[in-house]
């Protein structure tokens with residue numbers, strides 16, 4: 001346990017590094033540790049992300065206790081980041097005071113977005129694959145991002161459409177996210193924080209740009225940015241934050257608006273308890289609840305995101321599962337459990353173990369009862385309603401599993417929404433704390449958690465990653481499937497290059513190219 005004190009936000013005096021006591025060396029052996037400490041917003045944000053429990057200071061008290069507890073399961077590379085942040089991070093004043101009447105608070109919920117009709121599917125997929133955080137091309141080939149996105153989206157659309165058709169002809173994401181926004185707004189009002197809540201989707205309506213326009217029209221002065229992904233990934237929250245950053249950088253109003261980001265919140269007590277409640281409830285539906293294997297299934301990311309770009313997604317996911325299991329154990333629920341990753345796209349290696357392979361393996365080992373728990377997302381969507389409820393359920397029965405259950409996504413669970421409201425309120429004192437000048441704001445868009453810094457911590461060299469839908473790669477590969485996929489994509493790329501350079505070819509004949517007439 002490391003415990004320090006955090007300067008209250010009521011103070012407006014600047015502090016200097018000399019106010020930080022020289023801490024003794026912090027090693028994993030230093031379990032109990034106390035010293036007075038002023039945390040910069042960035043330090044606090046990082047500490048909150050890597051620590052199980054960081055009590056954010058209240059508005060009125062002079063100093064507030066921060067409890068940062070690190071457990072064995074805290075990943076080794078994050079601990080030094082947290083400690084570094086605690087010890088060496090800048091100690092700027094936190095210039096916010098109590099809320100004043102003219103403040104207009106906004107909360108921007110970031111989410112992925114989904115096609116609302118079958119006609120939307122291909123353009124939605126285009127937007128997704130055109131995102132350089134989803135398909136990362138070598139710099140030299142960046143000009144191919146859009147043609148390639150067009151090509152892949154056209155190829156994938158029929159399969160995706162089938163999926164969306166089977167869940168009612170479109171994604172429920174917009175409806176659910178809007179409902180969450182409304183519930184969050186109500187919860188904030190009940191807690192005496194009159195805020196407007198906006199929804200900004202990355203790949204479909206209402207786009208992030210549309211939400212930002214509304215935020216400007218409404219004259220919001222303090223904005224809390226809250227990605228609706230419990231765990232951070234470069235491909236989800238990271239992508240949305242990068243987009244926001246580029247929007248903010250070019251906009252005079254936004255550069256001057258104070259704002260803050262809650263990068264991930266999987267460790268929050270309200271979220272963990274809400275997940276445990278749902279699991280406990282679903283377990284009761286089995287004849288022999290204690291024999292059920294709890295199967296956490298998270299959306300995967302390509303392995304290279306974690307191993308080469310430093311995406312904390314896997315570490316955060318594992319810690320999240322640990323925390324839920326700890327909570328269940330407190331309730332004397334000690335079922336066997338496992339974590340696997342679903343929804344891989346393309347022939348590159350994704351995070352393992354894969355959900356489908358794990359289900360087959362559990363069946364082979366004689367497991368008879370499985371409870372699937374979608375863990376990376378808080379709304380029902382195609383991957384819960386189709387992939388888990390239909391495909392994996394069928395696979396489970398084929399593999400010898402006899403009893404199947406699935407935990408619903410959190411949606412508008414009151415405890416969860418109330419906890420999100422608390423997260424927003426706790427972050428308010430840090431709104432705008434880091435941006436001391438327009439210039440600084442332009443360079444580092446999102447003050448708390450400075451997105452640039454945050455991303456840089458994971459993705460320091462912005463290295464090019466093998467795209468999730470592989471374009472090409474020379475050399476020996478692990479399987480014939482991979483090799484075939486790569487050879488095919490190489491051929492496709494050559495054709496695409498020829499098309500783009502000559503303006504002739506089968507895509508032009510089909511009317512797929514040119515993209516803009």
Ligand SMILES: C=CC1=C(C)c2cc3[nH]c(cc4nc(cc5[nH]c(cc1n2)c(C)c5CCC(=O)O)C(CCC(=O)O)=C4C)c(C)c3C=C
Nearest residue numbers: 112114115134160171233235299300301345376381382468
């Ligand atoms: C934490 C959640 C998610 C991560 C991580 C993620 C990474 C990721 N996804 C793709 C490719 C696709 N994702 C698609 C849809 C989709 N993905 C998520 C969540 C995460 N994605 C959601 C919530 C949805 C929307 C579902 C809906 O109801 O509309 C799709 C389209 C659907 C399909 O055709 O399967 C694709 C494709 C990649 C490549 C990736 C990481 C790099």
Ligand SMILES: [Fe+2]
Nearest residue numbers: 112299300343
């Ligand atoms: Fe996805």
